[in-house]
Amino acid sequence: MRILFLHNNFPAQYRHVALTLAQDPKNVVVFGTKNREVNLAGINKVLFAPNRDPHPSTHHYVRPLEGAVLHGQAVYKMAEQMKAQGFVPDVICGHSGWGPTLFVKDAFPNTPLICYFEWFYHAVGTDADFDPAEPLTVDDVARIRVKNAPILIDLYTCDRGLSPTNWQKSQFPKEFHDKISVLHDGVDTEFFKPNPGAKLVLPNLDLSGVDEIVTYVARGMEPYRGFPQFIESLAYVQERRPNCHAVIVGSDRVCYGKSLPDGKTFKELMLNKVPLDLSRVHFTGSLPYVQYLKVIQASSVHVYLTRPFVLSWSMIEAMSTGCLVLGSDTAPVTEIIRDGENGLLVDFFSPQKIADRIDEVLDHPTKMAELRANARKTALERYDLASLLPQHIQLIKDVVT
Structure with missing residues (x-):
């Protein structure tokens, strides 16, 4: 199986999954990322980078969307190079929100896409208006709504999604809940275990x-x-x-x-x-x-x-x-x-x-x-x-x- 992971940071939530898949010699694991520093055994890291930052004159509501589009564009170019070298993944797993997953289905139209849906933004009822000492302006409310644009595109485009907790899944629009499984990343309980009487x-x-x-x-x-x-x-x-x-x-x-x-x-x-x-x-x-x-x-x-x-x-x-x-x-x-x-x-x-x-x-x-x-x-x-x-x-x- 050929698996392509996409995340701005490497390896992030995909560390354990990618490493486990890479241990099987039948698998080819490729990880598209911006992170130049970290490398892991068995994982082929491929770098992408947007060709510029969002333009300062872009409306500030839209600047995060422009940033996501620029990241998506960089991944699309990376995907075209992969295809030219003969690599077409059997499955793609990518983190939604920053843009790497935006156009990957255009590059690989027959490859299923699983998106990691971490957070859907709301102006009312969650983090943004939680502190009464920090009331939101009308400008804040509009900006927060637009911030969901790349996530909504991924919700529409992906074949499956996952969220780590029920709470986080509940933030996404109900019409997409059938696509999203709740599956936590997991904690290594053999590493994180009690040590009674431990001194620091x-x-x-x-x-x-x-x-x-x-x-x-x-x-x-x-x-x-x-x-x-x-x-x-x-x-x-x-x-x-x-x-x-x-x-x-x-x-x-x-x-x-x-x-x-x-x-x-x-x-x-x-x-x-x-x-x-x-x-x-x-x-x-x-x-x-x-x-x-x-x-x-x-x-x-x-x-x-x-x-x-x-x-x-x-x-x-x-x-x-x-x-x-x-x-x-x-x-x-x-x-x-x-x-x-x-x-x-x-x-x-x-x-x-x-x-x-x-x-x-x-x-x-x-x-x-x-x-x-x-x-x-x-x-x-x-x-x-x-x-x-x-x-x-x-x-x-x-x-x-």
């Missing part, structure tokens, strides 16, 4: 003598993932718990949502606003997986906050290690965490309540042991890579046949 020691951080460690993990430090509320909650925690330390994993950047207009980062803003004992707050930056694993294995309580948006892999990875996850009471989280059963839920907007629930965990370690065990059980039963990976492979095979 990293190359530049030794917390082996600390018994109370609050952890927070996100790609960036931004309102979408509740970073401001988490920092405010630490002030309450530090006041009451003089031996408690916080470990924050992630980059000082914005991955989702708007940056601050004055050029400051949200880390700078919050540390200027909230008086903290910074000797007990440890910013690690992004970590290699092995070090990140050590952080969550040693965690006393792991705080995961998110707007009603795409669910992070990190929450389920934390549950798989047996972390006590304190999650925001928002739809992507409540699909997985049941308060008092396999984790705890809290009001996203209340730093004081976040701190109170952190106290609850730290004050009752024995009571929380059952929740930790249930968190691990949830990961094993519903999100285990070893169980989900064969389903991904079968979906691809079903589309081909």
Whole structure:
């Protein structure tokens, strides 16, 4: 079987599927991407790049669509070169939204296309209008509607689609739901497993003598993932718990949502606003997986906050290690965490309540042991890579046949 994967970033959600398919000598796995840096054994990486950026004079509603078209155009040219070299895929798997999948059915009209549908944008009822302190303008509402244009083209064009959670699938128009299967990427539960009594020691951080460690993990430090509320909650925690330390994993950047207009980062803003004992707050930056694993294995309580948006892999990875996850009471989280059963839920907007629930965990370690065990059980039963990976492979095979 000849499989073509398409994603701006390599290997992204397709790492495990592509590697597994590449292990079969009967398969030829090609990955079209913009990422020049990473290579994986058995996967033939082919690069594409748009020939320019969206033009500054393009209407700002349409600029993301123009960017998607430019990416789609680059992939189309890449596909024409593949055909000239004799490669025609039996199936194409591509991430929808940034444009690589837009014209691939024109290049390979007889090849089935499976699109990964991660998010469909809404002005009302999800992430965009979640914070009442950030009301949307009429301009915002119109811009958000147009942002779905490349995704709608993919919904129409693809043969099958998949979304990682029921919540994320529910955001797409109902008339396309029959095309979309819910299939999570999966978590390697053999790697992300509990290590009872683990002490946190990293190359530049030794917390082996600390018994109370609050952890927070996100790609960036931004309102979408509740970073401001988490920092405010630490002030309450530090006041009451003089031996408690916080470990924050992630980059000082914005991955989702708007940056601050004055050029400051949200880390700078919050540390200027909230008086903290910074000797007990440890910013690690992004970590290699092995070090990140050590952080969550040693965690006393792991705080995961998110707007009603795409669910992070990190929450389920934390549950798989047996972390006590304190999650925001928002739809992507409540699909997985049941308060008092396999984790705890809290009001996203209340730093004081976040701190109170952190106290609850730290004050009752024995009571929380059952929740930790249930968190691990949830990961094993519903999100285990070893169980989900064969389903991904079968979906691809079903589309081909």
